[in-house]
Amino acid sequence: MTGRGRLPRVDRMTSPPPRSPGAPSSPRPRRAGARLTLTLASLAMIGPFSIDSIFPAFTRIGAEFGADEVGLQQLVSAYLAAFAVMSVFHGPLSDALGRKKVMIGGLVIYLIGMFGSIIAPSLGSLVLLRMLQGMSAGAATIVSRVVIRDLFDGAEAQRLMARVMMIFALAPAIAPIVGGWLLLLGDWRWAFAGVGLYGMVVLALTLTLPETLPPEDRTPVRVRSLLGSLLHVGRSPVMLRIAAATAFGFAAQFLFIAGASIFVVRLLGLGEQDFWVLFVPLIAGLMSGSWVVGRAAERMPRSRLITVGFLGVVATTALNLLLVSLLPGPPGGLSLALLPAVIGPMLIAFTVALVFAPIQLEVLDLFPHQRGAAASLGTFFSLVLNALLAGMIAPLVSGTLVSFALTALGFALLGLGFWTWHLRTHARAVQQVAG
Template sequence: MDAVSTPLPASHSPSTPQRRQAGARLTLTLASLAMIGPFTIDTIFPAFTRIGAEFGGDEVALQQLISAYLAAFAVMSIFHGPLSDALGRKTVMIGGLVIYLIGMFGCVLAPNLESLILLRVLQGMSAGAATIVSRVVIRDMFSGSEAQRLMARVMMIFSVAPAIAPILGGWLLLLGDWRWVFAGVGMYGVVVLILTTRLPETLPPEERSPMRIRSLLASLVHVGRSPMMLRIAGASAFGFAAQFVFIAGASPLVVRLLGLGEQDFWVLFVPLIIGMISGAWLVGRAANLMDRSRLISLGFIGAVLAALVNLGLVSLAPEYGGGLSWSLLLAVVGPGLIAFAVALVFAPIQLEVLDLFPHQRGAAASLGTFFGLVLNALLAGAVAPLVTTNLTVLALCSLSFAALGGALWVWHVRAVRRSMGV
């Protein structure tokens, strides 16, 4: 994959003062905001069995606790960014967190599975205000290599969440029924809300767009009509799906395919976190050494190769019989390698999206996230139950997503080269 830099508009930076370096408190706060998503999704996996037993829900019905959240997140993600362009970043993040906490603590009192799914919808509608807008804050405050380094550091800390969330969920179940899981995540949300109130506002009033429905929709249409935006967002969505398919199918994968228990989700998630942290660390180190577009290309090449390795490993593994064994190791090494390669793509490609529309970063962040969220919702609600029939089918699905993401990125790079006459 040849790499070229994406050209930016002539006026490419708002007048918000740029800082030279991010401090530890800012980094931890932004990472905590980003971790809302994985904590909300992954912590409840160990509780699926008990929720199903109490409410009489089967595996497909329980998967809707994930897909309903992701679908609502996807729909509302279109609006969080433009709202932050009009109202300011901090106002939207705090408002979203308050609504999110109402939904989370409401789950503790849910009388049936239907109401639990509706409260998950409320969480999904509000959680993006924190996670999506926090990425825009990074680009508001920093540019160039420092923006990539901070995005990579946030990614490194964020990577811990998918691994510790199901472990935390299993521990919370030791205290009582599944309601303890939602209460525990709610307490985390309270801490994040307090940290967010201490963030600076990064979009001055004079740089905000008018708070009118027509203006908000116009900015979304302007961003959404860009072929560059569509190609990059599609590449990002499919590339991340190569890893997320293992997370979306974690419950049937760990419990049914690997024959493990409620406290054993670490077997899958620890390799994933090691891969994600290692890849994010390398992205930060490469900030001043490699062109951003070239790094993304290498990440997609690595994702396809890692998915091929994963397919080979699970094909060679003997029939799995439960417990710690050689076949279990072969089943989880591949997802870790895929996570490493996807991490090389994630932070740089987010900055590519934000730099396409520097005066409409909120709208760009929203639409850039929307494609990935729609795909993730489909993965959790429809695809994961179908592809977790055995490890080989799951591996083929991951490989397909990696190849699709890489193909869209190649298309984008070649289109840019043609537009530049190269």
Template structure:
């Protein structure tokens, strides 16, 4: 899709490759995984952090919501900065600050300082997550871009399952500080990998590094009604799955009565769904128009969210062990994750192709909408809706309806030029 507004910027001159190698795929996936590793490793440590600092569930949820809010605010600037400075510099700078914040958590004396350090992590982590997606579109186009995005998504999908399991193992070594140390070491490894990345935006294709130019680029992208519709569709569609991740601690401990080493019960089914969906996206890259695949994804998310509501409504009360009621509680989120994965990679490319001359700004604002919603989900909505499995399922269904409605609005608008 072409940009709905003309741009005065020169299109980036990037190196096109026929296929992405395994090393590039692994590096880009590792960068994207910084986000879920920063979120999901914290959940198993909640109980011990709360015990040490005397914090309740609402205070502990701020360790996630504060991170997401900071991530959202700074994600607005990571993309435009990469348009001005180059992709690699922004990624490396963000990783260095992130690592300092992660190891700083080890020395946190109270919950307040821990939350502030999580803010620092959120401010810097977006450089890896946002800009790595732009690199994909810089280097590849068409079906190969969709295939690479889907492969990155498949590897990235492992993170929500591995992160809490990894954290649970680290908690066997000592207190909650081991979790932050482990993620800090992972980030150091990612930094070494990122040093090997090529710079995909040559100097002659960059924008000027001025506040006015950066804000102008954001304003140009942000005032597009097409951008707003697609970003809202993406954010609400993903929220139908993310609500389970945001409420993971309450879902696992309070509703199911499981322990800090049992988070795999939720996250392994989620990962199976996400990896399967991402695999399908790669397989159909040459067979199905991108917008049609996204439409199928939204229809599927609505249907699977409805199935999940039916399953938990019929499930008997969970009383422990690997029972039928536990299976019914987790199979619905797995199906939702599958259909959301059909949307995720294609709609990321849709956002980037809206503004081919300002991909960094487009990636930043697309991420911003999703993260603002995720921060509200983690800090406010999740504790309110996770009072029962049924209320959580209703929230997921509601988000799927909103996401599908915005996507349907977008399709109707682009087919009616006067509405764009």
């Protein structure tokens, strides 16, 4: 029961793995400095800025190109679908070429797609450019998580992941606000230009990062090796259960982000500059939850924290359903009547944050020799579901606030179900090993 057997995976549920060939051979820093933390957080924020900053521009894009609500949602779903497909390859490529090269190459292609959007002559061409952005953005966001685990073990890795999450959480709040302000300068193209400028700053910061995977620890640069790595990781039942739990749990919150333009403008009756009403409470919840994760790094076993988080997601989505069910009707303007509609999403975000950082480390520790591939496949399921949320599910369930809340509760229950299945399977494995 060694090597690729069950026993090492059982051990990794409760303690970090020993240093492996998938980690840097040079001495690791004991603590993450502010510069490293901010750079990694900036890389992670590429995704939210790419999605949320253009929400305020939807009305103007639709007016110029004659697009309806469903057509405009494809600007989000096309980005997410392309992100999901390419996410499978970013991690293995970083295992073969090194983390830094993949991140920089992805950012360069991303900037081409973002600035190309400024001159898009039609909605179809804009959707294609959004696909290019999605194909390349994952190189920054996915690989930056692997860098954290390359550099740090155990509690410090969880603390750094939580700090990155706290800063990252600002992006969904800032992005739509900045997007709305940029529209005061001109048409919808200003929103894309603003994100492009942010991408240039992130590229400059990435150039200062060290390479965390030395050449002697890399996998061969061959298609067969890359696909073999993905196959080895992808056929792990443990990986599949944890990835499914992550995807559904996060979807309980992401539903509100993917459908933000519908939720804020139509269901709450607000305008282009009012997206902060949803996103500020969401971010407050995410930051608070991430702070708790950092404080719990040495106080609570990782699997127990994840369990508490999933139970919390179910409880808060149920509370959100109760709150919106008691509303007499759409608030229809900025007033205290909005509070029941936004308190629920804030609490959901808090509990989702309890899950996000520790479960990412759980995935990476399953395959210490193939962290890039593990990060890619661990993210893939969430991204596919997010794309479906943006392009199909959010428009379908956007009839009322109650239908939004019911859908979020359904995702939360599925996430808890997969995590419970994983824990029970793990417990049986422990008993078999002990026997």
